[in-house]
Amino acid sequence: MAKIVAIANQKGGVGKTTTAVNLSSCVAALGKRVLIVDLDPQGNTTTGYGIPKRSVELGTYEMLIGEASARQAIRKTEYRTDVIGSNTRLAGASLEMIDLPARESRLRKALAEVQKDYDFIFIDCPPSLDLLTLNGLSACDSVLIPVQCEYYALEGLSELISTLKTIRKKYNPYLDIEGVVFTMFSGRLNLTVQVVEQVQKYFGSKVYKTTIPRSIRISEAPSYGQPINFYEPKGKGSEAYMDLAIEFVKNNRPHEPAKRRGKGSSAPAEPKNALEEVKQGEV
Numbered sequence: 001m002a003k004i005v006a007i008a009n010q011k012g013g014v015g016k017t018t019t020a021v022n023l024s025s026c027v028a029a030l031g032k033r034v035l036i037v038d039l040d041p042q043g044n045t046t047t048g049y050g051i052p053k054r055s056v057e058l059g060t061y062e063m064l065i066g067e068a069s070a071r072q073a074i075r076k077t078e079y080r081t082d083v084i085g086s087n088t089r090l091a092g093a094s095l096e097m098i099d100l101p102a103r104e105s106r107l108r109k110a111l112a113e114v115q116k117d118y119d120f121i122f123i124d125c126p127p128s129l130d131l132l133t134l135n136g137l138s139a140c141d142s143v144l145i146p147v148q149c150e151y152y153a154l155e156g157l158s159e160l161i162s163t164l165k166t167i168r169k170k171y172n173p174y175l176d177i178e179g180v181v182f183t184m185f186s187g188r189l190n191l192t193v194q195v196v197e198q199v200q201k202y203f204g205s206k207v208y209k210t211t212i213p214r215s216i217r218i219s220e221a222p223s224y225g226q227p228i229n230f231y232e233p234k235g236k237g238s239e240a241y242m243d244l245a246i247e248f249v250k251n252n253r254p255h256e257p258a259k260r261r262g263k264g265s266s267a268p269a270e271p272k273n274a275l276e277e278v279k280q281g282e283v
Contacts, residue, residue, distance in 0.1 A: 002035070002118035003252060004111065005178050006140035010163065011156030012127035014148040015183030018218060020124035021048035023144075024236075025227030026245035028080040032119040035074065037111070038086040039136050040126040046085035049077050050225030053087035060086040064093050064135065065100070065111045070110045079227055082118075094131040098184055103131060104171050108139035120252075137164070138171045143250075144176035146212075149182055149195040157199070177206050179251070181244060185211040209245040213237065 007020045020036060028034040038045040039060055043053040056075075062068035063084065073084045097103040111121060125136040137143065143164060147153050157180075168175040180203050182196060200207050212218075215237035221228045229238045 001035075002115045002121045002139045003123045003142070004115070005122065005142050005144055006123040006125055006136045006145045007146065008125040008160070009145055009147070009156060010127060010129055010133075010139065010160050011148075011153060014127075014146045014153060014156075015212065016127065016146050017042075017044045017048065017124055018222070019144070019181065019183060019212070019241075020045050020122055021222070022218070022228045022241040023070040023245055023248065024081050024122045025049075025079050026229050026238075027120055027243045027249060029229055029242070030245055030249055031247065033117065034080070034120050034122070035082045035084065035114065035118045036122045036124065037084045037107070037136075039090075039107070039132050040124055041086060041088055041091035041132075042126075043062060043086045043088070043090075044222065045124040045224060046083065046087070048222045048227065049073055049079060049081065049083050049085075051077070051085050051192050053085070058232050059090070060084055061090040061093050064090075065096050065108075070114045074114065077247045079230055081227075090132070097131055097135075104134050104138050107135035111139055112129065117139050134167065134171070137167045137175065140172075141174065142176045144178040145180045146183045147155075147195075147199060148184050149181055149186070150193070154195060154198060177203070179206050179208050179248075181208045182211040184214045186214055208244060208247055210240060210247050212240050212244065215240075 008018055009016050017040065024034050024036040036045060036197045037060060046053055046056060058068040058073045063070055063073045070084065075083045075085055077083055097106060100106065115121065123136045123140055125133045145160065147157060164175060180199055198204050213236055217235045218237040221231035222229055228241055232238055
């Protein structure tokens with residue numbers, strides 16, 4: 001049964017779609033069965049996998065409004081990753097779903113059909129809080145948060161954590177934080193160091209050790225319709241995303257079965273959700 005991971009940040013320009021495309025491709029390169037869902041009307045994840053947006057006849061839009069099943073919307077790619085694509089039609093889905101039943105959980109119900117066919121399903125959410133993002137966060141098991149190392153990123157992160165707590169309370173009680181990954185990273189800048197320290201202070205072990213550097217090649221790859229590990233397999237950008245994929249898969253290895261408790265031993269404490277562990281107050 002696939003673990004569903006939403007890649008989300010309400011702030012734009014933080015490398016969210018870039019991370020969605022390249023992480024999913026690198027996880028697939030490690031031998032995992034991977035599906036990525038493009039939930040952004042801009043369709044950048046779709047084109048990032050070499051799929052022209054105009055060619056998407058059945059995609060996320062049709063799946064959400066009930067005109068197609070998830071299985072019908074899946075496109076196979078040459079990059080070992082399956083894609084449910086999107087285009088500008090998806091921009092109208094928020095309005096059309098308002099009067100539909102269970103509007104906030106339509107994506108979760110649609111993906112249930114194919115969840116057993118994959119190890120991981122990634123959802124690339126739009127950089128805003130609307131009904132599309134709400135569907136993505138209601139459908140997922142956890143959220144991966146890309147963070148650019150700049151001051152405004154801290155404000156956006158604080159708003160996102162508040163949003164996640166609200167969604168967990170109202171729509172998805174099992175929602176957890178998968179982790180925080182730093183993008184466009186440059187250790188030579190003082191501001192970068194300050195942002196990293198602040199985020200690590202509040203998220204602790206949830207911060208990925210792997211950071212994604214600034215790279216012209218990473219920026220170029222989407223224009224060729226290729227994930228970075230195919231566009232420049234031995235470049236520093238590809239190596240960084242492969243390291244992130246390895247860390248991601250390692251963090252998601254199935255836990256060993258719990259040993260039977262002997263007489264007199266107490267039950268282990270219930271592990272806290274990462275959202276509960278985040279301290280109150282602004283990040």
